[in-house]
Amino acid sequence: MEIVEVDGSGRIYLPAKIRRRFGVRRFRVKIVEQGILLEPLDDVDKYYGKFGPPRYQTLEEIEEALKDVSQMDLH
Incomplete structure (x- = not known):
């Protein structure tokens, strides 16, 4: 445990030994019932939001969009 x-x-301030352990410089901050959680970001996560806000927020929205696209007439 670190203070x-x-x-x-x-x-x-995160001590260097903690930063080196994860090998990343970016973390996602989540508010959880017990306090604050820092999650190291994967390489893919660094692109999240770079190209505008996400189009879909929930799994249901993604499924609805897939349904709409699958019903489109491609002719």
């Missing part, structure tokens, strides 16, 4: 500090700008 970290928040600076005056709200930044959390």
Whole structure:
């Protein structure tokens, strides 16, 4: 367990040994019932949101879009 500090700008200092353990510089922050969870971002995750907001937010929206596309007349 490590104790970290928040600076005056709200930044959390993560010790180098923790950053090196995961080999990443970006983390996803999640609010969970017990507090705050930092998840290392995979390489693919670094592109999330780079090209505009995601088109679909839920699995249901994706399934509906697939259904709509599958019913399109391709002629």
